[in-house]
Amino acid sequence: MANGIFxxxxxxxxxxxxxxxxxGHNVSNAATPGYTRQQTVQSASGAQATxxxxxxxxxxxxxxxxxxxxxxxxxxxxxxxxxAQLDTYFAQMGQIDTLLADPTGRLGLAPALQDFxxxxxxxxxxxxxxxxxxxxxxxxxxxVHRFQSLNDSLDLIQDGVNKQIENSVxxxxxxxxxxxxxxxxxxxxEGSAGGQPANDLRDQRDELxxxxxxxxxxxxxxxxxxxxSIFIGTGQSLxxxxxxxxxxxxxxxxxxxxxxxxxxAGGDTLPIKESSLDGGKLGGLLQFRNGEFDAxxxxxxxxxxxxxxxxxxxxRLGQDVEGxxxxxxxxxxxxSVAASAKNAGNAAVAADIxxxxxxxxxxxxxxxxxxxxxxxxxxxxxxxxxxxxxxxVDGVRLNIASGTAVAGDEFLIQPTINGAGQIRVAIQDxxxxxxxxxxxxxxxxxxAGTGRISAGSVDTxxxxxxxxxxxxxxxxxxxxxxxxxxxxxxxxxxxxxxxGSPVSFNxxxxxxxxxxxxxxxxxxxxNDNGTTDNRNALLLGALQSSRTLAGGTxxxxxxxxxxxxxxxxxxxxxxxxxTAQSAFLSHAQASQQSVSGVNLDEEAANLMRxxxxxxxxxxxxxxxxxxxxxxLDITR
Amino acid sequence: MRVxxxxxxxxxxxxxxxxxxxQVKALQQISSGQRALTPSDDPAAxxxxxxxxxxxxxxxxxxxxxxxxxxxxxxxxxxxGDMTNLLQNAQxxxxxxxxxxxxxxxxxxxxxxxxxxxxxxxxxxxxTDGNGQYLFSGFQGATKPFIDTGSGIQYxxxxxxxxxxxxxxxxxxxxxxxxxVFERIRADGGGYQSMFNTFSSLINLLETPVTDDASxxxxxxxxxxxxxxxxxxxxxxxxxxxSVGTRMKEVDTLNDSGDGLxxxxxxxxxxxxxxxxxxxxxxxxxxxxxxEATQKSFLKVQGLSLFDYIR
Numbered sequence: 001m002a003n004g005i006f007x008x009x010x011x012x013x014x015x016x017x018x019x020x021x022x023x024g025h026n027v028s029n030a031a032t033p034g035y036t037r038q039q040t041v042q043s044a045s046g047a048q049a050t051x052x053x054x055x056x057x058x059x060x061x062x063x064x065x066x067x068x069x070x071x072x073x074x075x076x077x078x079x080x081x082x083x084a085q086l087d088t089y090f091a092q093m094g095q096i097d098t099l100l101a102d103p104t105g106r107l108g109l110a111p112a113l114q115d116f117x118x119x120x121x122x123x124x125x126x127x128x129x130x131x132x133x134x135x136x137x138x139x140x141x142x143x144v145h146r147f148q149s150l151n152d153s154l155d156l157i158q159d160g161v162n163k164q165i166e167n168s169v170x171x172x173x174x175x176x177x178x179x180x181x182x183x184x185x186x187x188x189x190e191g192s193a194g195g196q197p198a199n200d201l202r203d204q205r206d207e208l209x210x211x212x213x214x215x216x217x218x219x220x221x222x223x224x225x226x227x228x229s230i231f232i233g234t235g236q237s238l239x240x241x242x243x244x245x246x247x248x249x250x251x252x253x254x255x256x257x258x259x260x261x262x263x264x265a266g267g268d269t270l271p272i273k274e275s276s277l278d279g280g281k282l283g284g285l286l287q288f289r290n291g292e293f294d295a296x297x298x299x300x301x302x303x304x305x306x307x308x309x310x311x312x313x314x315x316r317l318g319q320d321v322e323g324x325x326x327x328x329x330x331x332x333x334x335x336s337v338a339a340s341a342k343n344a345g346n347a348a349v350a351a352d353i354x355x356x357x358x359x360x361x362x363x364x365x366x367x368x369x370x371x372x373x374x375x376x377x378x379x380x381x382x383x384x385x386x387x388x389x390x391x392x393v394d395g396v397r398l399n400i401a402s403g404t405a406v407a408g409d410e411f412l413i414q415p416t417i418n419g420a421g422q423i424r425v426a427i428q429d430x431x432x433x434x435x436x437x438x439x440x441x442x443x444x445x446x447x448a449g450t451g452r453i454s455a456g457s458v459d460t461x462x463x464x465x466x467x468x469x470x471x472x473x474x475x476x477x478x479x480x481x482x483x484x485x486x487x488x489x490x491x492x493x494x495x496x497x498x499x500g501s502p503v504s505f506n507x508x509x510x511x512x513x514x515x516x517x518x519x520x521x522x523x524x525x526x527n528d529n530g531t532t533d534n535r536n537a538l539l540l541g542a543l544q545s546s547r548t549l550a551g552g553t554x555x556x557x558x559x560x561x562x563x564x565x566x567x568x569x570x571x572x573x574x575x576x577x578x579t580a581q582s583a584f585l586s587h588a589q590a591s592q593q594s595v596s597g598v599n600l601d602e603e604a605a606n607l608m609r610x611x612x613x614x615x616x617x618x619x620x621x622x623x624x625x626x627x628x629x630x631x632l633d634i635t636r
Numbered sequence: 637m638r639v640x641x642x643x644x645x646x647x648x649x650x651x652x653x654x655x656x657x658x659q660v661k662a663l664q665q666i667s668s669g670q671r672a673l674t675p676s677d678d679p680a681a682x683x684x685x686x687x688x689x690x691x692x693x694x695x696x697x698x699x700x701x702x703x704x705x706x707x708x709x710x711x712x713x714x715x716x717g718d719m720t721n722l723l724q725n726a727q728x729x730x731x732x733x734x735x736x737x738x739x740x741x742x743x744x745x746x747x748x749x750x751x752x753x754x755x756x757x758x759x760x761x762x763x764t765d766g767n768g769q770y771l772f773s774g775f776q777g778a779t780k781p782f783i784d785t786g787s788g789i790q791y792x793x794x795x796x797x798x799x800x801x802x803x804x805x806x807x808x809x810x811x812x813x814x815x816x817v818f819e820r821i822r823a824d825g826g827g828y829q830s831m832f833n834t835f836s837s838l839i840n841l842l843e844t845p846v847t848d849d850a851s852x853x854x855x856x857x858x859x860x861x862x863x864x865x866x867x868x869x870x871x872x873x874x875x876x877x878x879s880v881g882t883r884m885k886e887v888d889t890l891n892d893s894g895d896g897l898x899x900x901x902x903x904x905x906x907x908x909x910x911x912x913x914x915x916x917x918x919x920x921x922x923x924x925x926x927x928e929a930t931q932k933s934f935l936k937v938q939g940l941s942l943f944d945y946i947r
Binding site: 030031037093094097098100101103104105110111113114115117118121122124125126127128129436440441442443445446448455527528529530531532533534535538541542544545557558560561564565567568569571572575586589590593594595596597598599600601602604605607608 | 637638639640641642643646647650668670671672673674675676677678679680682683685686687689690693694696697698700701704705767769773774775776777778779794795796797798799800801804807810811815819820827828830905909941942943945946
């Protein structure tokens with residue numbers, strides 16, 4: 001009997017001690033990341049049947065369990081991976097946002113553009129002034145340098161993204177390997193403990209899964225043996241049992257400046273589709289790189305290319321100080337075409353920009369299927385198919401420069417990517433600025449009528465007509481007809497005259513007005529010595545406000561404004577969504593912690609409870625001992 | 637709900653972080669004086685400021701253009717004024733020469749004075765601007781426009797007109813072609829005659845001795861023609877002068893509206909860019925209050941622990 005009481009007291013003592021141990025463990029791990037509070041599960045030991053009923057045999061501790069809710073944990077992981085993606089995306093966008101920031105309006109691209117056109121207006125006012133001419137060139141250099149420094153900063157951001165992708169991939173590999181290892185350790189530990197859960201090891205593994213989700217979205221499937229299988233992307237397994245697979249960074253086959261991500265399986269490296277790797281820092285980096293980063297670089301490139309191209313077009317219609325037709329003022333950046341490193345054919349694709357207004361800020365993918373080419377605009381996925389070259393799409397003329405394509409060959413065409421980096425000022429000599437127009441007109445004093453001839457304009461687009469500067473004379477044969485003579489005109493006769501209607505020959509257009517008399521002549525001549533003519537400079541200056549971009553909807557600064565607006569709005573949107581997602585994450589964490597987190601006050605109460613249980617159990621043993629002493633006293 | 641001890645720490649610290657971030661932001665705004673430090677702070681206002689700044693800089697450039705034009709007009713006006721005086725003087729001499737009592741020698745003296753006038757007129761026609769460019773040679777600023785070729789003074793320039801952008805929608809002619817000012821002048825009896833020819837014919841006429849009735853009649857007719865031609869020349873100068881005057885007036889008008897726009901753009905830019913100090917400072921004070929309250933309540937919550945009662 002007393003033996004039974006000893007046994008019961010001892011079991012209670014043990015249970016209370018284990019309770020104290022578990023509470024103490026909880027208190028000491030209150031701040032351990034990923035720790036789940038533990039509890040002892042105790043039950044009454046099987047009672048002994050006697051004639052007078054079942055007599056209990058004390059208490060037993062069945063197990064120590066984690067207070068764990070799988071659903072809440074996976075909610076936190078979900079929220080975490082999205083939050084990390086948005087935070088990373090936001091942080092990267094913030095870099096471009098800061099890059100484009102010019103709060104005072106003195107340092108950015110916009111003031112440089114304004115100063116450049118101010119210089120052009122200045123030279124229009126003082127065409128022969130060397131200082132005014134020099135200021136056009138100097139301001140052009142400043143503008144070009146502004147483009148280049150923006151481009152350099154974008155390069156730095158891209159390098160940073162590549163570095164972070166490498167870090168993220170190597171962290172994913174490390175975490176995968178550790179999780180695999182823990183799968184093995186847990187199975188071993190639990191097997192040797194007779195199936196009791198290895199709580200702290202499981203906590204560690206859950207914490208690693210959480211860290212993995214911070215890098216990339218990872219799906220966890222718990223196997224029947226308790227091991228975690230982990231899948232990423234479109235279902236590539238990262239961890240199966242105690243085996244972990246590896247990710248690698250690879251240079252993209254079409255663009256060596258950007259890292260792609262590959263999956264190593266059986267000695268082969270298979271590329272993973274970037275859009276399938278969402279969530280986590282990696283997802284944020286990829287989303288940034290394939291979205292606004294490209295849009296920013298291409299948007300700036302489009303402004304640079306269109307500025308250089310349209311300015312050159314007008315410049316080539318003018319005449320410089322030496323009386324020559326204007327040349328290239330800017331060097332127009334060229335599109336980038338990359339053949340995939342995996343192409344089997346040897347075709348080289350050439351891309352030239354032919355229409356500035358139609359240019360988009362997108363990149364394009366060209367694929368050959370053996371019969372047809374498919375060109376896909378990457379930012380909206382619009383595709384068109386054709387069988388032969390050349391083709392002009394969105395202002396870009398594509399052609400096969402050499403070689404032949406084989407089915408499956410792929411090319412990446414980036415019309416505007418080089419714009420900001422490659423724009424240059426092509427002339428250094430102030431005399432080469434084409435401020436004047438190449439022709440001028442004359443009505444001799446001898447004319448008897450009141451007919452007048454306009455100053456004339458050179459027809460667009462360049463190149464100008466080869467006979468542009470050939471002298472041409474109109475001779476009126478009656479009040480309503482005139483003959484034309486001069487090289488290149490074909491010397492037509494009897495042309496009907498309507499006052500005010502334009503007359504065009506040799507690439508120029510003039511207006512004849514008034515009432516000419518028979519015998520009156522009008523001439524169009526080369527503008528020799530026309531050093532104070534500013535007609536072309538006025539036309540160059542007018543380009544500043546001409547809507548030459550985006551299908552005729554934006555001027556240069558407007559197109560730059562679109563880039564700023566895109567980046568500004570997206571950054572702001574991400575600031576808001578990432579804050580909201582952080583709030584959601586902390587809510588999910590609070591829910592999970594409200595179940596699994598350690599509350600120190602609660603543990604203090606538990607300590608007191610088990611301490612009292614321990615004291616009570618000691619009393620039971622003391623009672624048993626006293627009973628035993630009483631029995632001994634009887635026999636004395 | 638159960639609250640884990642970690643949660644209450646993290647929530648408290650997150651709240652303090654958030655309020656400190658807001659404070660730093662306000663501080664940056666105050667110290668820089670700028671409302672939107674990056675485009676994302678207010679994308680719409682930022683892009684709008686870009687547009688306004690372009691309009692503003694163009695407006696300032698037009699003002700500079702107009703200043704240049706006004707300077708050119710000043711030189712033109714002075715020249716035209718000198719020409720007016722000169723032509724009026726010649727008109728007076730032509731009228732005086734009609735006097736039948738004058739001897740050949742007296743007419744020769746008048747001719748000599750007119751010759752001086754002609755030289756002066758040619759100087760005026762070949763006047764240069766501040767940059768050393770000829771006023772009346774059209775597009776060929778470096779080409780001397782009026783040269784005595786032996787067979788009279790010939791125009792070597794052209795009819796080129798240099799416009800300047802005086803406002804976003806208005807171009808103003810800065811120069812006058814020599815042909816329009818000096819040559820395209822209605823002649824007595826039809827056609828055009830340059831004022832130089834008018835002068836040389838008059839000088840020739842006055843230097844021709846009057847010997848008989850025929851030469852007397854020729855003198856009388858010649859003087860009458862000369863008076864008409866001089867009057868036409870003066871009319872032409874006055875016409876050009878008034879056209880230049882009209883453009884000067886237009887520059888003044890455009891200056892006024894340009895100044896108005898300038899104030900308007902600057903105001904818009906300041907509204908779009910500059911910080912509203914009263915608002916930001918009041919925000920800052922508010923955030924300070926929140927931060928203090930959060931810090932105090934955090935301390936209070938964390939200060940309670942059951943462990944304090946286990947002795």
